[in-house]
Amino acid sequence: MKAFPRSHPLWLAYILHRLSGIALALFLPFHFWVLSLALTRAAALDGLLGVTEMPLVKAAEFGLVFLLAVHMFGGLRLIALEWLPWSAPQKTWAAAAAGGAFLVSTAFLLRAI
Amino acid sequence: MAEVLQQDPMRVTVLRGGPGAPMRPETFEVPLYESQTVLDVVSWIQQNSDPTLSYRFACRVGMCGSCAMMVNGVPRWTCRTHVQKVLVGGAIEVGPLRNLPVIKDLAVDMDPFFDKWVEAEGRHHPTRTRDDGIAPIDPESADRQQATAGIECINCSVCYAACDTVAGNPDYLGPAALQRAWTLYNDEKNADRGSILDAVSGKGGCHFCHSMGSCTIYCPNELNPLAAIAGLKSATARRFFGRRDR
Numbered sequence: 366m367k368a369f370p371r372s373h374p375l376w377l378a379y380i381l382h383r384l385s386g387i388a389l390a391l392f393l394p395f396h397f398w399v400l401s402l403a404l405t406r407a408a409a410l411d412g413l414l415g416v417t418e419m420p421l422v423k424a425a426e427f428g429l430v431f432l433l434a435v436h437m438f439g440g441l442r443l444i445a446l447e448w449l450p451w452s453a454p455q456k457t458w459a460a461a462a463a464g465g466a467f468l469v470s471t472a473f474l475l476r477a478i
Numbered sequence: 479m480a481e482v483l484q485q486d487p488m489r490v491t492v493l494r495g496g497p498g499a500p501m502r503p504e505t506f507e508v509p510l511y512e513s514q515t516v517l518d519v520v521s522w523i524q525q526n527s528d529p530t531l532s533y534r535f536a537c538r539v540g541m542c543g544s545c546a547m548m549v550n551g552v553p554r555w556t557c558r559t560h561v562q563k564v565l566v567g568g569a570i571e572v573g574p575l576r577n578l579p580v581i582k583d584l585a586v587d588m589d590p591f592f593d594k595w596v597e598a599e600g601r602h603h604p605t606r607t608r609d610d611g612i613a614p615i616d617p618e619s620a621d622r623q624q625a626t627a628g629i630e631c632i633n634c635s636v637c638y639a640a641c642d643t644v645a646g647n648p649d650y651l652g653p654a655a656l657q658r659a660w661t662l663y664n665d666e667k668n669a670d671r672g673s674i675l676d677a678v679s680g681k682g683g684c685h686f687c688h689s690m691g692s693c694t695i696y697c698p699n700e701l702n703p704l705a706a707i708a709g710l711k712s713a714t715a716r717r718f719f720g721r722r723d724r
Contacts, residue, residue, distance in 0.1 A: 367551030369548075369551050369552070369576060370551055371692070373692070373695050375689065375695075379688050379690045379691075446689060446708050447712060448711075449712075451705045
């Protein structure tokens, strides 16, 4: 039998919020570990910072900033949905969150390259 | 009966089975008529091909909420779903509603669905007795507008079948029960808002909703359980931070 169809905007916003949250939760320990190298092993930190100049890493950073931004904007939409009076254009807000995140992450990428 | 639209019959795959009999698809050939509904198709199969096919319906006009089924994977009220709008390549698939135990074939056990209406305190708490006069209600008041928004629910369980949170959490009260709670919460003739908020803020309550919105997308009466659940979340938060209920 056919699978239950989920490809409507608010479900996609839901899954994007979950997946970006999981990805950020996995990234943050690594991020803090790299920062801790400034205190413990400065040479190793410089080596890792050198790696961030590689094009592939810059592309990954673009993805990371997108995930961070879309998680933040999507989270603000959910807080507004749950705490403020009901706003009908939820699909538009979800699209705006994704669009805003793309804008922020693209601006980051343009500055990085 | 209306005229047969084409020579080739449509192929209707029905998911059949129940407790003790694994669910299996069975395909029937059914003549295609003008203005035919999916419920007409299921009835045709039961009356002409296999009288042992089990399904449920009552009013046939979208009022009773009995005939909801999965049609091509989508929960729908079958009495108001035209075959012409869901036919894909001359075929349709019909199955029992998702998220509810199957009794047999297309008939599901609605008990868990209705039990959760009771759990969500979806019952009236009167402000007056039968000896008192009828309380005047302003139909334009903000509370009444909120209550009116959800009053046309026909208990069809389409939203319950559409909800992935229900699928993943058997304790979750579900969109219909929570919307009923929100309707009563806003009813000025309801005396006990606090017990409603108690019922919907516990295990399986409104805070488990992930705001996917499938309930609102698929509600056949175009109601908005997502907004109702958001209203309950807001009301429980207001109470948590010290705002008194009526």
